[in-house]
Structures are given as C-alpha cells and as structure tokens.
Amino acid sequence: MFYKFAAYGFLKNLRLFEPFILLFFVEAGLSYTEIGLLMAIKQISVYILEIPTGVYADAMGRRKSMLMSMGSYMISFIIFFLFSSFWLFALAMVLYAMGDAYRTGTHKAMILEYLKINNIAHKKVEYYGATRSYSQLGSAMNALLAGFIVFYTGNYRDIFIITILPYIFNFINLATYPKELDGEILKEIGKGRILRQFKNTLRDFKEMFKDKIALKAILNSSLFSASYEAVKDYLQVVLETFALSLPILLFLSGDKRTAVVIGIVYFFIYLMTSYASRNSYKIVNRVGNLGKAINTTLILGALIIILTGVFYHINWLVLSIILFLLIYVLHNIRRPMNVGYIADRIKSRVMASGLSVESQTKTFMGAALAFLMGFFADLFGIGAALVIIGFIVLTLAPTLFVKE
Numbered sequence: 001m002f003y004k005f006a007a008y009g010f011l012k013n014l015r016l017f018e019p020f021i022l023l024f025f026v027e028a029g030l031s032y033t034e035i036g037l038l039m040a041i042k043q044i045s046v047y048i049l050e051i052p053t054g055v056y057a058d059a060m061g062r063r064k065s066m067l068m069s070m071g072s073y074m075i076s077f078i079i080f081f082l083f084s085s086f087w088l089f090a091l092a093m094v095l096y097a098m099g100d101a102y103r104t105g106t107h108k109a110m111i112l113e114y115l116k117i118n119n120i121a122h123k124k125v126e127y128y129g130a131t132r133s134y135s136q137l138g139s140a141m142n143a144l145l146a147g148f149i150v151f152y153t154g155n156y157r158d159i160f161i162i163t164i165l166p167y168i169f170n171f172i173n174l175a176t177y178p179k180e181l182d183g184e185i186l187k188e189i190g191k192g193r194i195l196r197q198f199k200n201t202l203r204d205f206k207e208m209f210k211d212k213i214a215l216k217a218i219l220n221s222s223l224f225s226a227s228y229e230a231v232k233d234y235l236q237v238v239l240e241t242f243a244l245s246l247p248i249l250l251f252l253s254g255d256k257r258t259a260v261v262i263g264i265v266y267f268f269i270y271l272m273t274s275y276a277s278r279n280s281y282k283i284v285n286r287v288g289n290l291g292k293a294i295n296t297t298l299i300l301g302a303l304i305i306i307l308t309g310v311f312y313h314i315n316w317l318v319l320s321i322i323l324f325l326l327i328y329v330l331h332n333i334r335r336p337m338n339v340g341y342i343a344d345r346i347k348s349r350v351m352a353s354g355l356s357v358e359s360q361t362k363t364f365m366g367a368a369l370a371f372l373m374g375f376f377a378d379l380f381g382i383g384a385a386l387v388i389i390g391f392i393v394l395t396l397a398p399t400l401f402v403k404e
Contacts, residue, residue: 005134006131008173009132013138014163016145016146017163022236023236031378032375039366041093042094043364044364045097047367049098050104052101057105068098068102069099072095073099076093077160108128112128117180140274143263147260147264150258214342216401217338217342218342218358221294221342221358222364223396224331225334225366226362227389231373231389232324235321235324238324240262242261243261270328272329273331283333290337290340291401291402292404295402297333298393298400300330303394304327304330305327307323308327309390313381341402342358369389372385373385
C-alpha cells in the first residue's frame, strides 16, 4: 500500500497550472483583490463542505469520497480552460473546493487506518512524512512539466486541460484501494442503519470539541498552514519580476523567460520540500519534544514571512526568493508533525472527520488571510502585504502553543 499511497500523492500534485495560477489570473485582467476574493471563495466553499464530506467519508466509505474528489477537480479544470469571466472562475473555484473537501482529512485517515491495522501506528510521523515526500516529488516534476508546456505553448490556459490526464490515472489508482481502509464504520453499515451511523459519527465529532488540547493543536496547525496558502503563490510574481530583470535569455519573450525561471525554481523548491517532509521526524527526535518543535516552527515561519516581504519591498529579489523557499520547506516540515500530534488526540473511528476539522479551520483562516493579502497587495504592494500577514501570525502564535 505504501506505493499506492505514494502514487496518489505524486499524481495529485501534478497540478500543472499551480506554478502559474496567480499569473494566469493577472493575465486574465483580475486585480489582486479579485484574486484574493477568488481564493477566499475557494476556502469558504471548503469551509462549508468540509465537515459534511468528512462525515460522509466516515459513514459511507472513504474510497467513494476520494473518487468524488477527483471528479470535482476535473470538472473545475475544464471550466478554467474554457472560460475567462470572474464569476465562472468563481464556479470553478467552488468545484475545486468540493474536490478539496472530499479529499482533505480522508486520505490521511486511510493511511492512519492502514498503520493501525498493521500495528505500526507508532511510526505515523515517519510513514506519513515518507508518503508526503512523494507528493513533493510530484510537485517537483509538475514544475518542470508546467514550465515546459508554458514555454512551448506560450500561454497559461492549456495547462488546465492537460492536468486532467494525471487525475484520470489517480482515479484508477484510488479505485484499487482495499475495502478495509474505509474504516470500522463500513463494517457496521447494513440496511436501515446508515442514518444511525451518521448520528454516531456526529456525536463523536461534537465530543471532540470538548478536548481543549486537541482544539489548540488544530488551531496551531491551521494558523501557519493558512498563512502559507495565503502567501505562497505570490512567489510567482517575485519570480516573474526576477526573470524579466535578468540580462540573459533576452531572445525569448517575457512569458517564456518567466516559464524557464519558474519551472527551474519550483523544481528545486519541491525537491527540497520532499526531503524536508521525509525527514521531519528527525527534527522531532533532535528537539526531543514534538510540542516544542511545533511551537518553534510556527514562530520561525511568521518571522520568515515578514522578512520575505521586507526584502521584496527593497528589491532584494534573490533573498526574497530564498526566504519563500524556506516557507515552502518549513510548511512540509511542520505538516507530518501536526498530523501526528492531532492523530494522538482523535478517535480512530472519526479520524476523517477530525482531520477535516483541522483542514476546515485552516481554510476558514486561509480565506480571511487570502483576501487580506490581496487587498493589502493592491493597497500597499506585495512586500508590505507579506509583512502584515507575518505580523498577524506572530501575534497569534503564543496563544496557540501546544504541550508535549
């Protein structure tokens, strides 16, 4: 199963449009505020759909939930490819959010269920980090492929339709997952008992909110992940500015020079994040305290976002790019830590719902931060907006520190 889990992450991250999505919106004539609003629409849609889809996964089967996720993604890609209006982009974002909602939390729960069945749950940080590293390898390959496609076609739109191909392969891969990964609830479902299972799942879900330690862990994880989602795509603007300022490749058009730089930089970023994800457990072992490692990286992340904005504002583009790289790396160091910490506080039977709460909280925070990032970028510039987002995280972080 490790190879199927790894294949899922690899194929899922072949989102060829991702390294160019912000530039695609800018080229379509949207302002940063409108782009932030689109990101917020996606996040809010996930927020609305997250818990129902998590409950569905626990009560009706996680595999079906994952297949529905892949289908929603593919429909959204088609809309992005065919249309250009803000409102149709908003519809595509809602469908994309539906794909996220069916997926987030659910696949992690399937991995944790597999570890539990095979009596190796104590290795969850190491195992999940290893599977996540293949996701980052997929992102690295994605960057090169996307750069090549944009370089060859000279536009950003074609990458949406090409992205459908790896998602078809992933649909097939997920369809071959064994039934036991649907969880314990699947075994209890019989004729006339589905409604009761929904009620039982919701009951356990409500009980989880009484655990203040679990809630603080969820908020700690969500805060940095939300800030990461809000700021990460602005690296594309930094790279475009950097590419156009280089005294090389002058025989190429601006879009093609940007494609070369973005493809190469994102490739190396995701190679590094793959390594970081695989080795996050070593950092925990060195620190000797999972809670301390989570708290320290949260503060460090906020400081890096602030410095990234400062260096971009004063036009030190190389340092700004390096710090953006560190934001990506730190996110992938933290993710296996947070999943492992949260998993220790949630019942196995409602794991998909519990992890969906974490993802839902992240998307709610991310919607607010994404809109603020776009609004302040239009108002003060991208550098100042990054500094503001970093200070928000830095201010909230001490209130969300977790214990070992």
